[in-house]
Amino acid sequence: MGYTPKVLGHINLFVRNAERSRDWYEDLLGLRTYGFFPGRAAFMSADPGNSHDIALTEVGENALGPQGGQVGLNHMCWYMESLDDLKELYHRVKEKGIHIDRVSDHGHSIGIYIRDPDGNGIELSYEMPRDQWGFDDNGHMIGVSEKGQLSGPWDEEIAAQSALVGAAH
Numbered sequence: 001m002g003y004t005p006k007v008l009g010h011i012n013l014f015v016r017n018a019e020r021s022r023d024w025y026e027d028l029l030g031l032r033t034y035g036f037f038p039g040r041a042a043f044m045s046a047d048p049g050n051s052h053d054i055a056l057t058e059v060g061e062n063a064l065g066p067q068g069g070q071v072g073l074n075h076m077c078w079y080m081e082s083l084d085d086l087k088e089l090y091h092r093v094k095e096k097g098i099h100i101d102r103v104s105d106h107g108h109s110i111g112i113y114i115r116d117p118d119g120n121g122i123e124l125s126y127e128m129p130r131d132q133w134g135f136d137d138n139g140h141m142i143g144v145s146e147k148g149q150l151s152g153p154w155d156e157e158i159a160a161q162s163a164l165v166g167a168a169h
Contacts, residue, residue, distance in 0.1 A: 010052050011076055015118045018042045018058035024117050025054070028096065029078060029089075046078065065119040075113065075121030086110060086126040087152045093124070102161055103154040107145030108133040112154065126150065 015021040022042035025031045034051055035043035043052035054076070066072065080086040090112055093100060101113040101121075109127040116122060134145040 010050075010054060011073070012055040012057055013073075013076075013116075013118075013120050014059045014063065015056045015116075015120070016059065016061050016063050018056045020117060021056045025056070028092065028098070066121070073120065075123050077111070077123040077125050080124065080126045083110075083126045083150060083152065086112070086124065089124055090153055100157065103157045105147045105150065105158055107143070107147045107149070108141060110150040110152065110154065 013021075018036070018041050019038060022033055022036060022044065025044055026033065029046065031044040031046055031054070032048060033042055033044050035041070040058055042056040043054075044056070045051065045053045047053065080089060093112065093114060098114050101115065104111045104113070109125050112124040114122050114124065128145075128149070132145075132149075133141040135141045136144045
């Protein structure tokens with residue numbers, strides 16, 4: 001099918017200050033800046049062969065932040081090459097004092113959910129190779145893979161979140 005996209009090319013986020021956001025993404029994720037226009041935009045990539053994975057478009061300091069319960073981007077996801085890389089990034093997030101909204105064991109992947117300085121949602125994730133996912137009879141894999149396969153320093157957070165959910169019921 002020729003009309004099926006090859007891959008998602010990039011996302012474009014509105015941010016209050018492109019320079020501040022660029023610095024944050026460079027510092028936390030090590031993204032490379034391939035274009036920067038002060039007061040306007042920054043174009044950044046994790047892949048040196050890609051012109052940009054993310055564009056940060058400046059809209060000014062008085063702009064409203066993301067509003068919960070409204071249509072729009074929930075979060076973007078950055079995949080790490082290995083589980084060890086995700087563990088290292090998890091520790092980096094903790095060292096920088098970045099609030100973790102939650103950690104989710106999806107079975108086939110682990111997701112660490114944080115927010116950038118403007119409140120945009122970010123998932124930092126590692127996904128197992130496809131042949132390890134697990135599928136149901138319909139070929140669906142989301143929600144089918146066995147949880148607990150991707151242990152790491154986040155295990156206590158997952159357990160605490162599960163206890164809170166259990167206590168609420």
